[in-house]
Amino acid sequence: MKNPLPLLARRLGTRPWLMRLAKVIIWSDQRLHRWFRGRVSLVGIAGLPSLRLTTLGRKSGLPRSTNLLYFPFRDGFVLVGSNWGRPRDPGWTYNLRAHPEATVAVRGREIAVTAAPVKGEDYDEMWRRLLEFWPGYEMERLAAGRELPIFLLTRR
Incomplete structure (x- = not known):
């Protein structure tokens, strides 16, 4: 039997009220990541591909990590800077623009990438x-009122 959770997640991802839960979802996902040493995430539980992106802060030069939904593409990873429909790009996009070499962790396995x-x-x-993969991106783009940045991460 096919896992119904990805379909359910994609449907929920097109509901505007989901964006209001961003803080709770991010908080919960961070806790799961810590408790399960990177092998479990909310997105992963929903049957969708997730990774933990670690960039260098563009100002601080310190490592900055965030858990993200990704679109598998060829042998790499595609990320969208939707920031839950907020008007500003997420911090990790600025970091990748300044320092394109980063690391992703997929199910706890570290992979060096260039964005x-x-x-x-x-x-x-x-x-x-991306809209075929995650239809909610269109709702987030409209809410943000900006073109959402897209990054292709390739393995180094």
């Missing part, structure tokens, strides 16, 4: 694919 912003026609094609 590149997706632009132009590639952006349009990737955006179409």
Whole structure:
């Protein structure tokens, strides 16, 4: 039997009230990550691909980590700076622009990556694919009132 949770998560992800739960979801996800040493996340429990991105802070130079939904693409990872529909890009996007070399942890396994912003026609094609994968991105884009940055992370 096919896991029904990804379909349910994708449907819930298009509901505006979900964005109001961002703080609770992020807090819970951070606790799960700590308790299970990176092998469990809320997104993962929902049957969706998740990773922990570690970047260098653009100002501090210190490691900064965040758990994110990702879109598997070829042998890499695609991230969207939706920031739960907020008007400003999330902090990790600024860090990746300043320091494109980063690390992702997938199910507790560390992978060195290099990030590149997706632009132009590639952006349009990737955006179409992303909406098929996670329809809620369109709701978040509209709420944010900005084009959501997309990054392709490739293995080093």
